[in-house]
Amino acid sequence: MMPELALQPLPDAEVYYSPHFFSREESDNYLQELQQQVNWKQENIKLFGKEQPMPRLTAWYGDKGYTYSGLQNAPQPWLPVLLQLKERVEQVSGAQYNSVLLNLYRTGQDSMGWHAxxxxxxxxxxxxxxxxxxxxxxxxxxxxxxxELKNVYLVLEHGSLLLMKGATQHYWQHALPKTGKAVGIRINLTFRNIKS
Ligand SMILES: O=C(O)CCC(=O)C(=O)O
Ligand SMILES: [Mn+2]
Structure with a gap:
């Protein structure tokens, strides 16, 4: 693992975080390119039997289809900008990824609930x-x-990289809570490797 990726002190987990993995200039460019080039969709989710708009926009790119939050995702073919990001991340992660889920949080009211x-x-x-x-x-x-363990919170910065490996998903859930602060757009990409 690269030295810029700091191992986070979470028991039963293997989590690394680098707050400024991409430079400020790269990050500004990626934010703009992703906002413009990605085919963002407002999907619905069934919550307690009721159809509701997801509190974020989403997109799915990659080699293989995948079911997520009960949605059947037919992936779209890779965009050059996504392949570029995938390569950068693979260089330090030591893993290979064949798909990416993208989330766009429009305001502080957009969020993602607890899940693994x-x-x-x-x-x-x-x-x-x-x-x-x-x-x-x-x-x-x-x-x-x-x-007995307290929740652990990180601030995911503009241009940051977070790696979750090993047993992390077995023992921990994660979430992106709503915030009452007036905040602007955030885009998150999770690169994954789908085996089947
Ligand atoms: O937006 C985030 O940082 C979380 C995204 C996430 O957990 C997911 O896509 O599964
Ligand atoms: Mn997740």
């Missing part, structure tokens, strides 16, 4: 690389079984 990325298509120990551009947002971890 533990779908069986991702294999025994899912390896996930999360890249963020735009407004920094608080990102939380909570242990699934050890209730």
């Amino acid at each position: 990325d533990d779908e069986k298509e991702l294999g025994q120990e899912p390896d996930i690389a999360s890249v963020s551009f735009g407004i920094p947002r608080k990102f939380g971890f909570r242990h699934r079984f050890r209730k």
Whole structure:
């Protein structure tokens, strides 16, 4: 692992974080390119039997289809900008990825609830690389079984890289909470490797 990636002090997990993995200039450019080039969709989600708009825009690119939050995602073919990001991330992660889920949070009211990325298509120990551009947002971890452990929060900065490896998805859930502050756009990419 590259020295710029700091191992986070989470028991039962393997999480690395680099707040400024991309330079400020690269990050500004990526934010703009992704906003313009990605085919963003407002999907719906069924919550307690009721169809509701997801509190964020999403897109799915890659080699293989994937089910996420009960949605069947037919992936779109890679864009050059996404392949470029994938390569940069693979260089330090030591893993290979064949798909990426993108989320666009329009305001502080857009969010993602507690979950683990533990779908069986991702294999025994899912390896996930999360890249963020735009407004920094608080990102939380909570242990699934050890209730005595406090939640751990990180601020995911503009141009940051977060790697979640090993047993992380078995033992921890993560979330991107809403915030009451007036905040602008944030784009997050999670690179994944779908095995089947
Ligand atoms: O936006 C984020 O940082 C979280 C994204 C995430 O957890 C996911 O796409 O599964
Ligand atoms: Mn996730």
